[in-house]
Structure formats: structure tokens, C-alpha cells
Amino acid sequence: MIKPNLVLAALMIGGLATQGAHAHGDPVHGNSVFTQQCSVCHSALPNKNKMGPSLFGVIGRKAGSIDNFSYSDAIKNSSLKWTEDVFEAYIAAPNKLIPGVKMYYDGLADAQSREDLAAYLATLH
Ligand code: HEC
Known part of the structure; x- marks a missing residue:
């Protein structure tokens, strides 16, 4: 007879292995980071710019490419x-990746939060 605990342990090990292989961020936590640190200047809605451009659909698009937003030449x-x-490298230190970018944000130090944020932004399509 198979012991339920062994089955559970096997499932857990399988789950961990899958997580390691994909290394996905957590979009739910990413959403709360966005609300706390980005939403003052950015909207997640299409065509809604604030001080910064809309971040709807940002993952996958060319930097500085929204038509109705006036970007710096740097970006x-x-x-x-x-x-x-690229996004994770940018948000770690915006001015380092794009010298002269006009986004007044020092950078997000926590690597897990950067990954979570990227996973959240990737859902905005
Ligand atoms: C103080 C306002 C402000 C804050 C806070 C801010 N941003 Fe920005 N962001 C901007 C501005 C302004 C630009 C345009 C920069 C330029 O034109 O040089 C920008 C540009 C960007 C871009 C490039 C978009 C594109 O269309 O190419 C990304 C990505 C971005 N911000 C992500 C974020 C994220 C994620 C956060 C939160 C961790 C954040 N920003 C926080 C103002 C801000």
C-alpha cells in the first residue's frame, strides 16, 4: 500500500523542481509593489499616461515607443x-541602464521584487 505521506512528499519535490526550472515571479506580489512604488506615476490601463507612460503591454514593446507620450531622447x-x-535590469537602476532617463526613481534593490514586478507587468496585455 502506498503511504499518503510519501505521495505528498513526492508531489512537493516535483513542485519545487518545476519552480526552479522556470523561476517565475509572483504577479500578485508584483501588483502590490506596482501599487506602492509605480502607480503614482504610471497607469496599468491602455492609453492612460500620467507623469510616466502607460505600462499596459510594456513587456515586449520597444522602449520609448508610445505615440502620445513625450519621452526623453535618452529613452x-x-x-x-x-x-x-531588460526590464529587471532597468528597474534595479534606471539611470545606469539608460543614462539621462527622466524617471525620478532610484531603483528597486530587492531582486525578488523586481522579478515579481516583471511577472505582473507581463500580465498586462
Ligand atoms: C516619479 C515618477 C515615476 C516613478 C515613481 C516611476 N516611474 Fe517609470 N517612468 C517615469 C517617466 C517620466 C518615464 C519616461 C522617462 C523618459 O522619458 O526618459 C518612465 C518610464 C518608464 C518605463 C519605460 C516605458 C516605455 O514606454 O518605454 C518603464 C518600463 C517604467 N517607467 C517602469 C516603472 C516601474 C515598474 C516603476 C515602479 C517600480 C516606475 N516606473 C516608477 C516616471 C516614473
Whole structure:
């Protein structure tokens, strides 16, 4: 007879292995980071710019590419594309990745929060 505890242990190990392989961020936590640190300047709704451009659909688009937002030359000329990796590097230290960017935000020190934020932004499509 199979012991229920062993089955549970096997499921848990399987679950951990899957997590390690994909290393996904947590979009629910990402959403709360967004609300606390970004929403003062950014909306998650399409076509709604605040002091910063709308972040709807940002993952996958070219940096500085929303038509009705007036970007700095620094970001327009960066020729970056917002993959999750590029985004995470940017949000760690915006001015380091794009010198002269006009986003007055020092950076998000916690790597897990950066990944969670990227996972949240990736849901906005
Ligand atoms: C004080 C206001 C402010 C805060 C806070 C802020 N941003 Fe920004 N953000 C801006 C501005 C302004 C720009 C445009 C920069 C430029 O034109 O150089 C920008 C640009 C961006 C871009 C580039 C978008 C594009 O269309 O290329 C991303 C991505 C971004 N911000 C993400 C974030 C995230 C995520 C947070 C929270 C961790 C955040 N920002 C916090 C003002 C802000």
C-alpha cells in the first residue's frame, strides 16, 4: 500500500523542481509593489499616461515607443526592447541602464521584487 505521506512528499519535490526550472515571479506580489512604488506615476490601463507612460503591454514593446507620450531622447534613442530581463535590469537602476532617463526613481534593490514586478507587468496585455 502506498503511504499518503510519501505521495505528498513526492508531489512537493516535483513542485519545487518545476519552480526552479522556470523561476517565475509572483504577479500578485508584483501588483502590490506596482501599487506602492509605480502607480503614482504610471497607469496599468491602455492609453492612460500620467507623469510616466502607460505600462499596459510594456513587456515586449520597444522602449520609448508610445505615440502620445513625450519621452526623453535618452529613452527614445536607447534601442532597447522591454523583455523581462531588460526590464529587471532597468528597474534595479534606471539611470545606469539608460543614462539621462527622466524617471525620478532610484531603483528597486530587492531582486525578488523586481522579478515579481516583471511577472505582473507581463500580465498586462
Ligand atoms: C516619479 C515618477 C515615476 C516613478 C515613481 C516611476 N516611474 Fe517609470 N517612468 C517615469 C517617466 C517620466 C518615464 C519616461 C522617462 C523618459 O522619458 O526618459 C518612465 C518610464 C518608464 C518605463 C519605460 C516605458 C516605455 O514606454 O518605454 C518603464 C518600463 C517604467 N517607467 C517602469 C516603472 C516601474 C515598474 C516603476 C515602479 C517600480 C516606475 N516606473 C516608477 C516616471 C516614473
